[in-house]
Amino acid sequence: MSLPHSSNGEHLAFEASATGRPGEHAGSSRRHGCIEVVCGSMFSGKTEELLRRVKRARLARQRVVLFKPRIDNRYDDVKVVSHEGLKADATPVGSSSELLAEVKRHGASLPDVIGIDEAQFFDDGIVDAAEQLANEGVRVICAGLDQDYLGKPFGPMPALMCIAEYVTKLQAVCSRCGAAACRSQRLVGMEGQLFVGGAADYEPRCRRCFVAGVVDVAGGPPARG
Numbered sequence: 548m549s550l551p552h553s554s555n556g557e558h559l560a561f562e563a564s565a566t567g568r569p570g571e572h573a574g575s576s577r578r579h580g581c582i583e584v585v586c587g588s589m590f591s592g593k594t595e596e597l598l599r600r601v602k603r604a605r606l607a608r609q610r611v612v613l614f615k616p617r618i619d620n621r622y623d624d625v626k627v628v629s630h631e632g633l634k635a636d637a638t639p640v641g642s643s644s645e646l647l648a649e650v651k652r653h654g655a656s657l658p659d660v661i662g663i664d665e666a667q668f669f670d671d672g673i674v675d676a677a678e679q680l681a682n683e684g685v686r687v688i689c690a691g692l693d694q695d696y697l698g699k700p701f702g703p704m705p706a707l708m709c710i711a712e713y714v715t716k717l718q719a720v721c722s723r724c725g726a727a728a729c730r731s732q733r734l735v736g737m738e739g740q741l742f743v744g745g746a747a748d749y750e751p752r753c754r755r756c757f758v759a760g761v762v763d764v765a766g767g768p769p770a771r772g
């Protein structure tokens with residue numbers, strides 16, 4: 548990659564505002580909010596990256612709340628779990644308004660950081676919710692699939708990427724040719740965006756090897772539960 552890396556797509560620290568004192572940080576009422584998006588295909592490490600950022604914020608004693616859509620219960624009902632097995636406690640919510648209500652439930656003092664996993668499954672209201680929270684000084688980190696199994700923009704992700712200060716697009720490795728993979732090939736199962744599959748139901752593929760829709764694994768091993 549020849550792109551400059553002045554930023555890794557991550558808002559590393561709360562800077563003091565223009566009128567704030569130097570050295571002010573997370574506890575300041577004048578802190579800067581922002582939106583970060585971590586996106587990519589299945590197996591690109593999105594959730595690992597979200598959890599890495601969340602862990603570092605917690606190590607800095609920032610207050611972090613992690614959310615996930617209630618629909619995603621592949622591994623655990625109350626945790627965000629990556630394919631690699633990393634996990635963290637998360638509050639499952641059914642909608643963006645439920646997420647906002649849950650955040651406000653803690654009173655006037657908002658968390659420093661809000662992490663949202665599988666953001667593509669949220670309703671479009673998640674865009675305004677993220678914007679509102681960031682305007683109120685919260686660092687909002689959204690992780691999710693940027694494309695669905697047809698290779699189309701997924702739910703609110705394009706709008707979130709548009710309003711975000713920082714966007715990180717991660718790549719997996721194409722299971723067919725080894726190139727950088729930006730798409731999630733659905734191998735078996737149901738049609739429709741809301742099908743939440745596990746590792747056996749998808750494989751990462753590059754642009755050339757991707758086939759929009761559902762395919763059988765030709766010549767591959769049978770899918771196992």
Ligand SMILES: [Zn+2]
Pocket residue numbers: 721722723724725726752753754755756757
């Ligand atoms: Zn390929």
